Amino acid sequence: MSAILEVKNVVKNYGHNGHTSEILHDINLEVETGEFVAIVGFSGTGKTTLINLLGGLEKPTSGTILCKGKSVTAPDPERGIIFQNYSLMPWLTVRGNVAVAVNETRKDLSAAERKAIVEKYVEMVNLSHAIDKRPGELSGGMRQRVSVARALSMNPEILLMDEPLSALDALTRSVLQDQILDIWTQEKKTVILITNDVDEGILMADRIIPLNIGPKASLGPSFIVDIERPRNRKTMNHDPAFKRIRNEVSHYLYEQRRVHKEDADQNAKPATELPRILPAHALREQSEHFAYETSERSYYGI
Amino acid sequence: MQKLLNFSEKLGLTLLIPFIKMAMKDEPGKQMIEIIKMLGLPAAALLIFFSLWGLASKNIKTSVGTLPSPSYVWGQAKAMVADARAEKLNKAEFEFYEITREKLYDLLTKRRALEAAGQSVNAVDRERSQFAATIQTRIDELIAEEEALSAQIEAATAAAEKAGLTDRRIAPYETRVLKFYTDSKSSLISLLSKNTKIDNAIADLKSGDEKKIKSADRKRTAYENQLSNPREYSGNGSIIDYINRSIITVLFGFALAAIIAIPLGILCGMSKNFMTAVNPLIQTFRPVSPLAWVLITIQIVDGVFVGDKALKGDLINNPFLHSAITVALCSLWATLSNTALGVSSVSTDYMNVAKVLKLNWFNRIIKIVIPSAVPYIFTGLRITLGVGWMVLIVSEMMATSRGLGWFIDQQYQNNKVESLANIIVCIFIIGIIGAILDRIMFILHKSVSFNDEVSA
Numbered sequence A: 001m002s003a004i005l006e007v008k009n010v011v012k013n014y015g016h017n018g019h020t021s022e023i024l025h026d027i028n029l030e031v032e033t034g035e036f037v038a039i040v041g042f043s044g045t046g047k048t049t050l051i052n053l054l055g056g057l058e059k060p061t062s063g064t065i066l067c068k069g070k071s072v073t074a075p076d077p078e079r080g081i082i083f084q085n086y087s088l089m090p091w092l093t094v095r096g097n098v099a100v101a102v103n104e105t106r107k108d109l110s111a112a113e114r115k116a117i118v119e120k121y122v123e124m125v126n127l128s129h130a131i132d133k134r135p136g137e138l139s140g141g142m143r144q145r146v147s148v149a150r151a152l153s154m155n156p157e158i159l160l161m162d163e164p165l166s167a168l169d170a171l172t173r174s175v176l177q178d179q180i181l182d183i184w185t186q187e188k189k190t191v192i193l194i195t196n197d198v199d200e201g202i203l204m205a206d207r208i209i210p211l212n213i214g215p216k217a218s219l220g221p222s223f224i225v226d227i228e229r230p231r232n233r234k235t236m237n238h239d240p241a242f243k244r245i246r247n248e249v250s251h252y253l254y255e256q257r258r259v260h261k262e263d264a265d266q267n268a269k270p271a272t273e274l275p276r277i278l279p280a281h282a283l284r285e286q287s288e289h290f291a292y293e294t295s296e297r298s299y300y301g302i
Numbered sequence B: 001m002q003k004l005l006n007f008s009e010k011l012g013l014t015l016l017i018p019f020i021k022m023a024m025k026d027e028p029g030k031q032m033i034e035i036i037k038m039l040g041l042p043a044a045a046l047l048i049f050f051s052l053w054g055l056a057s058k059n060i061k062t063s064v065g066t067l068p069s070p071s072y073v074w075g076q077a078k079a080m081v082a083d084a085r086a087e088k089l090n091k092a093e094f095e096f097y098e099i100t101r102e103k104l105y106d107l108l109t110k111r112r113a114l115e116a117a118g119q120s121v122n123a124v125d126r127e128r129s130q131f132a133a134t135i136q137t138r139i140d141e142l143i144a145e146e147e148a149l150s151a152q153i154e155a156a157t158a159a160a161e162k163a164g165l166t167d168r169r170i171a172p173y174e175t176r177v178l179k180f181y182t183d184s185k186s187s188l189i190s191l192l193s194k195n196t197k198i199d200n201a202i203a204d205l206k207s208g209d210e211k212k213i214k215s216a217d218r219k220r221t222a223y224e225n226q227l228s229n230p231r232e233y234s235g236n237g238s239i240i241d242y243i244n245r246s247i248i249t250v251l252f253g254f255a256l257a258a259i260i261a262i263p264l265g266i267l268c269g270m271s272k273n274f275m276t277a278v279n280p281l282i283q284t285f286r287p288v289s290p291l292a293w294v295l296i297t298i299q300i301v302d303g304v305f306v307g308d309k310a311l312k313g314d315l316i317n318n319p320f321l322h323s324a325i326t327v328a329l330c331s332l333w334a335t336l337s338n339t340a341l342g343v344s345s346v347s348t349d350y351m352n353v354a355k356v357l358k359l360n361w362f363n364r365i366i367k368i369v370i371p372s373a374v375p376y377i378f379t380g381l382r383i384t385l386g387v388g389w390m391v392l393i394v395s396e397m398m399a400t401s402r403g404l405g406w407f408i409d410q411q412y413q414n415n416k417v418e419s420l421a422n423i424i425v426c427i428f429i430i431g432i433i434g435a436i437l438d439r440i441m442f443i444l445h446k447s448v449s450f451n452d453e454v455s456a
Helices: A047-055 A095-104 A111-124 A140-151 A170-187 A198-204 A240-266 A281-299 B002-013 B016-023 B028-059 B070-117 B120-164 B172-204 B210-229 B237-270 B272-285 B290-304 B318-344 B348-356 B361-398 B404-414 B419-450
Strands: A003-014 A021-032 A036-040 A064-069 A081-082 A156-162 A191-195 A209-210
Touching: A003 A047, A003 A191, A021 A047, A021 A191, A036 A198, A047 A081, A047 A156, A047 A191, A064 B404, A081 A140, A081 B348, A095 A111, A095 A140, A111 A140, A111 B272, A170 A198, A191 A198, A198 A209, A198 A240, A209 A240, B002 B016, B002 B419, B016 B028, B028 B070, B070 B120, B070 B237, B070 B419, B120 B172, B172 B210, B172 B404, B237 B272, B237 B318, B237 B361, B237 B404, B237 B419, B272 B318, B290 B318, B290 B361, B318 B361, B348 B361, B361 B404, B361 B419, B404 B419
Parallel strands: A036 A191, A036 A209, A081 A156, A156 A191
Antiparallel strands: A003 A021, A003 A064
């Protein structure tokens, strides 16, 4: 197997002329065809920026991204993106939303064939009963399934998922995880899943890569998930391999966070000195906030 | 039932909801209180309003007399409705006369043609005499109706005298209707008499006396010429005509505004440079009063459609264009800026999808930008129609386009208390139509927006 996606020394800055902040620093990644890679990290570390770079929605400040050996400069249907906020067109029905993608990417097919493809993918995410409904009439989980169907219907070689399940409740989430896994087994796409849930990563992926805390976020070492598929959600909690990987990844992430905090504390210097005056009504809130912060610290053992 | 409930919620008919819920036996007690509130509170407010008005009407002196009281205005409103009915009758009678005249003239020309070709005219003559008989029947009907109505008026007058209501005015409606019957009857009679005279002339043609033949021929031609001339309708139109004309004008102006404003708004929203270029113009023209627009519109339209090119239709004429274009000029700005806003604020999420799909520029506009801007566009259209309706009245006054605005101006020129009451009636009519138009736009807006953020 060869690498379908190669990321080499990618740096991404935002801002101009001296006000730049480096979001991603020296990202290196190789993903093989058919591989399921999960990138986990705390929120605000630049995960969405990374997906946008891979998808071609943004350009790296330096470094190269190669997809099948060719440089990625613009978005392309061969890299389907499943967005965190679904990004469905609210004025179109489920059918319409999927059809937009199919009509655009499979122009060579006849109308009837395209219709069949739309229906096939809607069926695949079990939404045939709601095919003529609009996103406004669907639950969050259903909307994300439409988004999955839309991304798959473009017949992409790589599927980029940007925290697709983070806005869903736990139950819906697990149902959708299973569904995505089923589809992955059927379609054998290369998948890059961005998530903030370590368990989700272990359940679904072949390999977990932590994204270090930004700014200047870079990728951590790969953790191979060598648990046999199909993985059973119920029994997995007791699987020693699962526990080991989970511990390793979590430990790595918390360690990262601790180091980051220490760095931040040492370098903490407010940009401008603010007068230390608080309005009277804020005093109580401040003390409560303080109490919350200390308890949070003790929770993480920091 | 649930469907009906959803339907009324969609239409914003909040008044119906408690009734439907009550029929569904959903907390009937609570619904009862809700109904009492919803009907009672506005009723109380109306009562207070009308009593204040009644009070004011006793004390406020206008230049033409005291301010009309609510009951006086109500009486005037009824008189206007009666006028409209009378007008309708008048028009119907006029049209009947015209159709009859044309038919008769047709038969006469046909007869002439047959004569010239040397064919038999018996069939045409038979048809003509049958037609004359039907006209006679209609005349008889009119006489009967006339008699019945005048008897009714006499009885009413007598009853009023008996009751001591000395100054009771005989209802203007009945009197006018009576007049129409009389007029209609006499025009039909004169039509018929012309027909008879032509018959006599034709008979004289066969007499053999050369002098007689010459005069008969002249007479026949003269009568036939008289029959060939259509009459002008003399009625001034009624309130119904004014309302119809105003609504058509405002809708025409509204359509014009939409046709101009939506494409321009899309351009403004798509291109920042275009927006920067035209923004000063928009900001300058937007606050200009309709009074200024209407004058320049009149000048330009009358300059373009001048002399033979002047539009002389019943509906589409120069004054119609003046007021419709003024409506468009004053009202298009809301749609323009809302469209621009909607187009420029299309979510980056949708644009990302468009990029991944590699939609071209045209498809991006058609499939993503415009649909996502539709709710904004409709917000703009709703405002545009509201502004347009307000502007319409003043533009009709200035342009003498025979709608409600023109009617109000006419009443103002009359300088009488009745006219003042008519103006007040018109104010209510304008307000109610404006509210209905707004409600229609609200429903349209609601039906196209995908998130329920429409305010009532």
